[in-house]
Every structure is written in structure tokens, then in C-alpha cells.
Amino acid sequence: MFVLYKTANRVINKNETTSLLEETCSRILSFCNSNAFRQGICIHSPIIKLGLQHHLYLNNTLLSLYAKCFGADTARHFFDEMPQKDVVSWTGIISAYVKSGNHEMALRVFDSMLISGQCPNGFTLSSVLRSCSALGEFEYGTCIQGYMIKQGFDQNPVLVSGLVDFYSKFDLIGEASSLFIDKGNHDTVSWTMMISSCVQARRWSQALQLYVDMVEAGVPPxxxxxxxxxxxxxxxGLNYGKLVHxxxxxxxxxLNVVLKTALVDMYSRCQRIADAIKVSNLTPEFDILSWTALIxxxxxxxxxxKAVATFCDMRVSGYIPNNYTFSSILNVSSLMLCLELGQQVHSRVVVAGLEDDVSVGNALVNMYVKCSDKVDDALRVxxxxxxxxxxxxxxxIAGFAEHGFQHDSFRLFMEMRAAGVEPNSFTISSIIGSFSAAKLLPQTLMxxxxxxxxxxYKDTAVQNALVDFYAGSGILDDARRIVDTMSCRDAITYTTLASRMNQMGHHELALNIITDMNNDDIEIDEFSTASFLSASAELGTVVTGKQLHCHSLKSGLCRWVSVLNGLVNLYGKCGCIRDAQRAFREIAVPDTFSWNGLISGLASNGYISSALSAFDDMKLSGVRPDAITFLSVLSACGxxxxxxxxxxxxQSMSEVYDIVPQLDHYVHLVDILxxxxxxxxxxxxxxxxxxxxxxxxYKTLLRSCKAHGNILLAEDMAKRGLELDPSDPAFYILLANLYEDSGRGDLVERTLKMMREKQLRKNPSQSWVEIQNNVHPFVAGERSHPQTNEIYEKIESFETELKKHGYHLGMVTRDSYHHSExxxxxxxxxxxxxxxxxxxxxxxxxxxxxxxxxxxxxRLVDREIIVREGNRLHSFRKGECSCRG
Known part of the structure; x- marks a missing residue:
């Protein structure tokens, strides 16, 4: 560069002709514009000395150099002082503003260009289209398209690519595709632009199809x-990625750095991190983006x-992290729930001067929300x-909601709107989700x-959040109304509804959702399957449960732990304990829910020693029992x-496992004693x-008093229990039965009279049996069933057989003759x-x-009859019951 500068001075000293001076300066500036920006600025002074400051070509080149070296604002000062301006001058300053991101000024300068009477060329219009896309100026952009057509630029490949990009940015992929197809004869750049537009619009299949069309058209990628x-x-998916590779x-x-980074990103997204690392090691070239992709x-x-180690290796290699790198490593801190790591990265962010960067700030807020107990840390960032x-x-807002500050999160939502920032679907669904747990109906209605x-309102995530809130609040009609009006229901919609119905005890309604999903052609996934299995377990509909099991096997859902846990629970509650054990054995790594389901199933089916043995196996496997585990263990002991x-x-709950016993645990303890x-x-x-x-x-101890004939304590328990729940007839019935067992008929009559005076009635005995996917309910004394005569004849035949065998039940009354079971x-x-x-x-x-x-x-028929009463099962077979009673 120094030699070139001396050559310019030598030319001045020798008084060579003006044309030669212009040519020499032009060559020097052209060289500098490609290779040495700042040295090129030094030529400005000799140009003035030579009196060439009015030379338009030289000024346009200098304008480009000033923009590259000092930015658009400095270039603007030079532009304003230029005595002459042509289309290249105007295009140069517009391009400078576009590259600096000042799109508003770019459009303003373009307006001034038109007012000056200068006609834009294809490069000018291309820059203007980019600014229209960035600013969301759709009408302005369509006006530019109209101007292009009038001026005959509509066949210009650069402008066609710009228009394709413009329409794609407004999510008008159909218009972009039509424009692309109509023009034809595209080069590699325009094909790539169209593919890029589809990728940005998340139209992945269309992008891959365009590549196929590009190859068939003979255009090399x-x-x-x-x-x-x-x-x-x-x-x-991975198969597509491998094919493109x-x-x-x-x-x-x-394989350059750009492609290497794209390959690392693709393999990482497909959970093939080993391949991503292998690709990154194929070439020694790295840049900050490739390091960030690895992290x-x-x-x-x-x-x-590995992510933290890669970040350290990047620093050792001399690369300075940018905002995306810091965001990635902060995301690692959030996923690890490691506040210390996050704070160390935060200190490096401060040193780098990036604490006010939006992407880094967002990552810091998320990190403190996830890792810190104090929301003030996130608020300060x-x-x-x-x-x-x-x-x-x-x-x-989501952070405040997760920490239980729902009212504060709603206040921040209002502050957000006041600041002019419009919430997106995730904002709304996050707040509604937190309100669902807190049952904040007025705020949710707002x-x-x-x-x-x-x-x-048309967003599926928001509608799903509203469905979850209303269903979770017991307002099923409103939840169902939202589902019916949704234009795009998905598996989450129905899974949410089924889960909430299960929580409310509407298990039959939950199972009906299977039909709704089939009608909408929505595939039943692992989450919905788990909900349906739970409903089947609670209803005892083992046939439906087995059909779900078959579907899970065919669709490959049985590899999911949640589905296998659901099967263990289903078979355990339906008395199919061997099937429950078989499902449990299929779980590669059983978790707490798996063990709880197995222990509960064994305990409720009367396999006491097996349940306690499974509890020991659970502890030996390293899985820590929780409060639910101990409910099953205590039930087995009882x-x-x-x-x-x-x-x-x-005692081991608190002493060994640091679990605080809840009231339900004390109920089991009272039952055991x-x-x-x-x-x-x-x-x-x-x-x-x-x-x-x-x-x-109190009712639990009252039952024990009845079993052991302790009238005084039973009366005390009944009195205390009725003070808490005067409308529960069970206290009177248990007490009356105790009096009857003790031969106190007078007290039986007095107790039943008190019950009648309070207008209390025992809940009618009901039983349900599932036959061919239909649940048939029976009430004590049922005579409205279509098969009533056959049912009673069957019972009478068994009564006759019972008498023949001399089998005495003790109290075969007309009332028990009609019991629902x-x-x-x-x-x-x-x-x-x-x-x-x-x-x-x-x-x-x-x-x-x-x-x-x-x-x-x-004893008479070779059948297994399983009766479930609450959480306890009676498995009758060959004249014996699993309860050994």
C-alpha cells in the first residue's frame, strides 16, 4: 500500500496528464476497496490536491470506502458534500444504511432519490426491498414491485430473488412460490433464496422438494x-440429514466453516452428538459460530x-464469546440448575460488556429464574x-409464576402491555398455566x-392452556366448548382434557376422548395413552385397558416408561397381578412411579410378603421411596x-428418608394398630x-373397635366423627353392627332410629361389570335390567347348590340376596x-x-372373580379369596 501511495505522489510531481491521474487513482481506489479499506481513505487527500474532487467515479468509490470503514453516518457526510450524484451514489448510501440496520433512513434516502429525479436501478431496488422486509412495510414493498414491472425489471434475477425473500418474510410462501415459478430460468442464487425462504417459514418439506426440483432442472447447488x-x-429427521450430507x-x-457449522447443528438436533463432534474435527478451521454450535x-x-468443556476450549483457543455463545452456555446453567456456573458466566458477560444485550439478558433472566430461589435476581437482570x-x-413473567407469585406475574403482564410489547402465545399460555394451579378465575377471564x-385466540397453545385451566377448575362445559371451536386440535388438547377428567373422577368421559381423537385423525401418543390407562384402571375396565396395551405394542409406545407405568397400575388395580409384574419387568430402568405401582398392586391384591419384598428391592436398586410408596407399604402391613x-x-419415613408423614399415613398407622x-x-x-x-x-378406629368388640371406645369415636361430619351414615351403621354383634338389639334400634330422624341413608350399594367394552351398573335390588329374570334364576340355582352342600353363610337374608355384587x-x-x-x-x-x-x-365353576372395593381387591378362585377371609 505504501508503494502505491508513493507512486501517486510521483505521478503528481511529474505533472502527468489528468486522464492518467484519474486512471491511476481509480486503480488504487479499486484495489483498496477490495483489499485495504483504511489505506484507501488516505487517497482522498491526494485526489483533492490533484483537483479531482469532482470526479464522480472516484467519489463513488470513496463513498464505498467511508461506508466500509466508518459506517453509514460518516459516509452520509461525504455523500452530502458530493457535487454530483448518480444512481451509483444513491444506491451506495442506501446500501450503507441497509447494511447498518438503519432501514428507516434507507427508505427516507430512497424517497429523496426519487424526488431528485434520479431513476433507481436493480441494485437500488434490491436494497429497498430488504428494508421493506425488515420494517414490515408490505404496501411499500408492493409499490416497489409495481415500479419494477413498469421499468422492465421484473425479469431481473437479483430482484426476483429479492421479491421471493420479501413475500416469504410476510409468510406469503404461496405468492413467493408462484413468483419464483413464473419467472423460470433461475440460477443457483435464486434457487437457494427460495429454499431459504421455505426454511425460514418452517416449510421443511417444501424446502427439500425445491432442492429436488433444482437438481432436476440441472442447476448445481x-x-x-x-x-x-x-x-x-x-x-x-436424521435420514434426510444424512442424504443431504x-x-x-x-x-x-x-467443507468450509459455514457448512461444518450447519452439519454440527443438524446432527445435534437429531441427537447424534458423536457425529456432530466427528464432523467438527474434519477440518482445523473454526469460528465463533462453529464453537457456539458445538456448545x-x-x-x-x-x-x-461436554458443553462447559467446549466453552473452556474455545476460550483457550483465543476465541472471544459473542452474545449467542453466552446465551448457549447460560442455557446449560439453566438445564443443570447450577447457579454457581451461571454466576461465573454472568461475570464474564459483564467483562465483555454484553449485559444489556437482549439475547444474553434473556438467557440470564431464564437462568436466575430456574436456578435461584430469589426472583429479585432475575428482576435485577x-x-x-x-x-x-x-x-x-x-x-x-413465567419465572414469577413458577415461584408462586401469580399476582405479580399478572402485574408484570400489564406492565409489559403498557410498555408497548405485545405478548405472544407462550406469554399467555405460561400465565394461564400458573393461574390454573392457583385457581385464579377472575384474572384468567381477563x-x-x-x-x-x-x-x-386462534393459537393452539393458548387454547390448550385455556382448556387446561377451565377443566382443572371443574368448568368442563367451558373447556369442552373451547375444544369444539378449535380449528386445529392436537394430542395435547385431548390429553389435557383426559387428564383433568381423571382428576375429577370422570373416568368414563376421559375414555370417550379416544373416539374424539380417532374422529380428528389425531394419533394417540404416550401421554394420552398414560391418561387413558389411568382412566381404565380407576374404572376397572380391563378389556379397554388391554386394547390400549395392544395399541401401545403395535405403535411402539411400550418403550415409554409412562405407558409401562400405566400398564402396571392398570393390571394391579384390576387384579391381574401377573400381567402387572410382566409389564414391570419390561421397564428398563424403573422409577419411583414404577415401583409404587407394583407395590400398590401387590398389596391391594393380598400379596403382602411380595409387596414388602418389592419394597426392599426398590431400596436395593437405589430408587428412593416417596410418601406414596409408604402409603402402599403401610397398607400392606395393615x-x-x-x-x-x-x-x-x-418411623423410618422421617428418621431414614426425611419424609414428613401426612394425615393419610397416620390413618394407616391407626388402622395397623x-x-x-x-x-x-x-x-x-x-x-x-x-x-x-x-x-x-375416627371411622378407621371405629371399624377396629367393631372388630374387637370395644363398645365404649367405639361410641367415643362415633361421637367425635359425627361432630366433624354429621351427615356420614357410616358411623351409625358401624355402631349399629357393633351393637348387633354384642347382642344389644335395643341399642341397634335406637341407633337406626337416630339415623332415620336425621334423614340419613346408607349410600345404595352399586357394582359395575365390564362386558365387551360396555360397563353394566347394578344397584342393590336391581330389577330394571333386561336380563333380570335370568340373573335371579342364576342366583337361585347357586343358592340351591349351596344348601345341597350344606354350606351355611350365617346371615343369608332377603336383603343380602339382592346385593349388587x-x-x-x-x-x-x-x-x-x-x-x-x-x-x-x-x-x-x-x-x-x-x-x-x-x-x-x-368352588362350583372354574372362574376367577375379582371384586375391587376402593383400593382393596378380592381375588376369588377355587373357593379361596386373596384376603384370606
Whole structure:
């Protein structure tokens, strides 16, 4: 460069002709414009000395140099002082503003150009279209298109590509495609632009199809084409990504840093981080984007240590992290829930002067929300962001909601709107989701009103959040109304509805959703399957459950732990304990829910020793028991009358596992002590409860008093229980039964009279049996069923057989003759294939007469009859019951 400068001075000294001077300066400036920007500025002074400051070509070149060296504003000063301006001058300054991101000024200068009478060329219009896209000036852009057509620029390949990009930015891919197809004869740049537009619009399949069309048209792709295609493959799947990678090799495209970064990103998105690392090591060239892609890819694949190590290697290699790098490593901190790492990265962000950057600020807000117990940390970072965007606000609002500050999150939402930042679907769905847990109906109604006024109401995520809120709040009609009006329902819509219906006890309605999903041609996924299995388990509809099991096997859903857990729960609650154990064995790594389902199933089916053995296996496998586990273990101890072992497990909750026993655990403890005859100890547990006693715990001890004939304590428990729940007839019935067992007929009549005076009635006995996917309910004394005569004839035939065998049940009364479980058993025997087990659900305890009756039936017929009462199952087979009663 110094030699060139001396040559210019030598030319001046020798007084060579003006044309030669102009030519020499032009060559020097042209060289500098491509290779040495700042040295080229030094030529400005000799040009003035030579009197060439009016030379238009030289001034246009200098304008380009000033823009490259000092930015658009400095170039503007030079532009304003230029004595002459042509289309190149105007295009140069417009391009400078576009490159600097000042699109408003670019359009303003373009308007001035038109006013001056200067006609734009294709390059001018291309820059203007970019500004229209960036500013969302759709009408302005269409006016530019009209001007292009009038001036005959509509066949210009550069402008066609610009228009394709313009329409794509407004999500008008149809118009962009039509324009692209109409013009024809495209080169590699225009094909790549169209592919890029489809990728940006998330039309992955269309982008890949365009590549196929491009190859068939004989247009060779370049590295930019493949970089864009790999972006589509990262979403579309590994097989597509491998195919594009192979094509890249076949076309002989050199692996540069851009392509390497795109390949790393694609393999990372497809969970092939080993391949991503292998690709990154193929060439020694790295840049900040390739390092960032490796860090981000490791984080996506939960290889957090690898991500941190890569960040350290990048620093050692001398690369300075940019805002995207810091955002990626902060995301690692959030996923690891590692506040210390996040704080260390935060300090580096401050040193780099990027704390007010929006993307870094958003990552910091998210990190502190996830990792810190104090929302003030996130709020402080948020206030430091110079121009917070919708992501910044959403992260903060969601963070406050996650920490339980729902009212504050709603206040921040209002502050966000006041700041002129419009919420997106994630903002709204996050707030509604937090309100669902807090049951904040008025605030949700306000948000619902807001989204109805905006296009957000059509967003599936927002509608799903509203469905979840209304269904979770028990307003099923409103939830169902939203579902019916949705134009695009998905698996989340129906899974949310089914899950909430299960929580409310509407299990039949939950199973009906299977039909709705089939009608909408929505595939049942692992989450919806788990919900449907839960509904089947609660209803005891084992046939429906087995059909879901078959669907899971065919669709490959049985590899999901949640589905297998659902199967363990289903079969355990339906008395199919061998099937439950088989499903459990298929789980590669059982979690707490898996073990809980197995232990509960074994305990409720009467396999006490197996349940306690499974609990030991759970601990040996390294899975930590939780509060639900101990409910099942204590239930097993109670059913097995293992008092000392039950006491030991109860004490280990707090002493070994740091689990605070809840009221339900104390109810089980009272039941264990009561069944073991240690009534005084059970009473002491109630009197020293750390919680306010409920009616259930008094009822539990009352049952034990009945079993052991303790009238005084029973009367005390009944009195205390009725003070808490005067409308529960169970206290009167248990007390009356105790009096009857003790031969106190007078007290029986007095107790039943008090019950009648309070207009209390025992809940009618109901039983349900599933036959061929239909649930048939039976009420005590049922005579409205179409098969009533056959049912009663069946029962009478068994009664006759019972008398022949001299089998006495003790209290075979006319009332027990009509009990719902007997009706359900008779109906099941009449309508199911021989050898098929019969599954019955009962809404209250099975009476002694019916229990003995069903045991006798299984002596006569080779059937298994399973009756579920609450959480306990009676499996009758060959005259025996799993409860050993």
C-alpha cells in the first residue's frame, strides 16, 4: 500500500496528464476497496490536491470506502458534500444504511432519490426491498414491485430473488412460490433464496422438494444451498440429514466453516452428538459460530459437562464469546440448575460488556429464574436490559409464576402491555398455566378476554392452556366448548382434557376422548395413552385397558416408561397381578412411579410378603421411596396384620428418608394398630396428631373397635366423627353392627332410629361389570335390567347348590340376596366366555354374606372373580379369596 501511495505522489510531481491521474487513482481506489479499506481513505487527500474532487467515479468509490470503514453516518457526510450524484451514489448510501440496520433512513434516502429525479436501478431496488422486509412495510414493498414491472425489471434475477425473500418474510410462501415459478430460468442464487425462504417459514418439506426440483432442472447447488437444507433436516429427521450430507459430498462441495457449522447443528438436533463432534474435527478451521454450535448441540443432548468443556476450549483457543455463545452456555446453567456456573458466566458477560444485550439478558433472566430461589435476581437482570423484547418479558413473567407469585406475574403482564410489547402465545399460555394451579378465575377471564380480541385466540397453545385451566377448575362445559371451536386440535388438547377428567373422577368421559381423537385423525401418543390407562384402571375396565396395551405394542409406545407405568397400575388395580409384574419387568430402568405401582398392586391384591419384598428391592436398586410408596407399604402391613413392621416403616419415613408423614399415613398407622388389637395405642396416635383429625381417622378406629368388640371406645369415636361430619351414615351403621354383634338389639334400634330422624341413608350399594367394552351398573335390588329374570334364576340355582352342600353363610337374608355384587357376578357368568375372569367394581365394602357366596361359586365353576372395593381387591378362585377371609 505504501508503494502505491508513493507512486501517486510521483505521478503528481511529474505533472502527468489528468486522464492518467484519474486512471491511476481509480486503480488504487479499486484495489483498496477490495483489499485495504483504511489505506484507501488516505487517497482522498491526494485526489483533492490533484483537483479531482469532482470526479464522480472516484467519489463513488470513496463513498464505498467511508461506508466500509466508518459506517453509514460518516459516509452520509461525504455523500452530502458530493457535487454530483448518480444512481451509483444513491444506491451506495442506501446500501450503507441497509447494511447498518438503519432501514428507516434507507427508505427516507430512497424517497429523496426519487424526488431528485434520479431513476433507481436493480441494485437500488434490491436494497429497498430488504428494508421493506425488515420494517414490515408490505404496501411499500408492493409499490416497489409495481415500479419494477413498469421499468422492465421484473425479469431481473437479483430482484426476483429479492421479491421471493420479501413475500416469504410476510409468510406469503404461496405468492413467493408462484413468483419464483413464473419467472423460470433461475440460477443457483435464486434457487437457494427460495429454499431459504421455505426454511425460514418452517416449510421443511417444501424446502427439500425445491432442492429436488433444482437438481432436476440441472442447476448445481453450492455451499449456501446445503447450509439452508441442513437447517430443514435438523427438524425433518436424521435420514434426510444424512442424504443431504451425502449429496454434498457427491457434488464435491468443499467443507468450509459455514457448512461444518450447519452439519454440527443438524446432527445435534437429531441427537447424534458423536457425529456432530466427528464432523467438527474434519477440518482445523473454526469460528465463533462453529464453537457456539458445538456448545449448543451438547446442551441439546444433555451433555452438560461436554458443553462447559467446549466453552473452556474455545476460550483457550483465543476465541472471544459473542452474545449467542453466552446465551448457549447460560442455557446449560439453566438445564443443570447450577447457579454457581451461571454466576461465573454472568461475570464474564459483564467483562465483555454484553449485559444489556437482549439475547444474553434473556438467557440470564431464564437462568436466575430456574436456578435461584430469589426472583429479585432475575428482576435485577431484566431491568438492566436496554430494550427488553417479548422473550425477556415472557421469561420474567413465567419465572414469577413458577415461584408462586401469580399476582405479580399478572402485574408484570400489564406492565409489559403498557410498555408497548405485545405478548405472544407462550406469554399467555405460561400465565394461564400458573393461574390454573392457583385457581385464579377472575384474572384468567381477563386474559381470555384479551386473547379473544387478538389473533392469539386462534393459537393452539393458548387454547390448550385455556382448556387446561377451565377443566382443572371443574368448568368442563367451558373447556369442552373451547375444544369444539378449535380449528386445529392436537394430542395435547385431548390429553389435557383426559387428564383433568381423571382428576375429577370422570373416568368414563376421559375414555370417550379416544373416539374424539380417532374422529380428528389425531394419533394417540404416550401421554394420552398414560391418561387413558389411568382412566381404565380407576374404572376397572380391563378389556379397554388391554386394547390400549395392544395399541401401545403395535405403535411402539411400550418403550415409554409412562405407558409401562400405566400398564402396571392398570393390571394391579384390576387384579391381574401377573400381567402387572410382566409389564414391570419390561421397564428398563424403573422409577419411583414404577415401583409404587407394583407395590400398590401387590398389596391391594393380598400379596403382602411380595409387596414388602418389592419394597426392599426398590431400596436395593437405589430408587428412593416417596410418601406414596409408604402409603402402599403401610397398607400392606395393615392388611397383613404386621403391627411391629408397620410401626417400624412408619418411623423410618422421617428418621431414614426425611419424609414428613401426612394425615393419610397416620390413618394407616391407626388402622395397623387397630387391626392388631392395640386400640389404646391407636387412640394415643389420634390424640397426639400433628394435624387436625378428620372424620376418616375416627371411622378407621371405629371399624377396629367393631372388630374387637370395644363398645365404649367405639361410641367415643362415633361421637367425635359425627361432630366433624354429621351427615356420614357410616358411623351409625358401624355402631349399629357393633351393637348387633354384642347382642344389644335395643341399642341397634335406637341407633337406626337416630339415623332415620336425621334423614340419613346408607349410600345404595352399586357394582359395575365390564362386558365387551360396555360397563353394566347394578344397584342393590336391581330389577330394571333386561336380563333380570335370568340373573335371579342364576342366583337361585347357586343358592340351591349351596344348601345341597350344606354350606351355611350365617346371615343369608332377603336383603343380602339382592346385593349388587351378587347381581353383577350372575350377569358376568351369563355373558362372558367360560374360563374368562370376571372383574367387578364396588362402591363400598363387600358384606360377609356376599364374600362367602362368591367363594362358594368359585368352588362350583372354574372362574376367577375379582371384586375391587376402593383400593382393596378380592381375588376369588377355587373357593379361596386373596384376603384370606
Amino acid at each position: 453450492n455451499e449456501f444451498t446445503f447450509a439452508k437444507l441442513l437447517g430443514a433436516c435438523g427438524v425433518h 451425502a449429496h454434498m459430498i457427491l457434488w464435491g462441495v468443499k 449448543s448441540g451438547s446442551a441439546q443432548n444433555f451433555m452438560f459437562r 431484566f431491568r438492566g436490559i436496554s430494550l427488553p423484547n417479548v422473550i425477556s418479558w415472557t421469561s420474567l 386474559l381470555h378476554g384479551h386473547v379473544v380480541k387478538t389473533n392469539l 392388611n397383613g396384620k404386621l403391627v411391629d413392621l408397620g410401626m417400624e416403616h412408619f 387397630g387391626q392388631g388389637g392395640r386400640l389404646e395405642e391407636a387412640l394415643e396416635v389420634i390424640q397426639t396428631l400433628p394435624y387436625r383429625a378428620n372424620a376418616l381417622i 351378587k347381581l353383577a357376578v350372575a350377569f358376568g357368568l351369563l355373558n362372558t366366555p367360560s374360563k374368562a375372569p370376571i372383574h367387578i367394581i364396588k362402591n363400598n365394602s363387600i358384606c360377609r354374606d356376599c364374600h362367602g357366596f362368591i367363594k362358594f361359586i368359585t
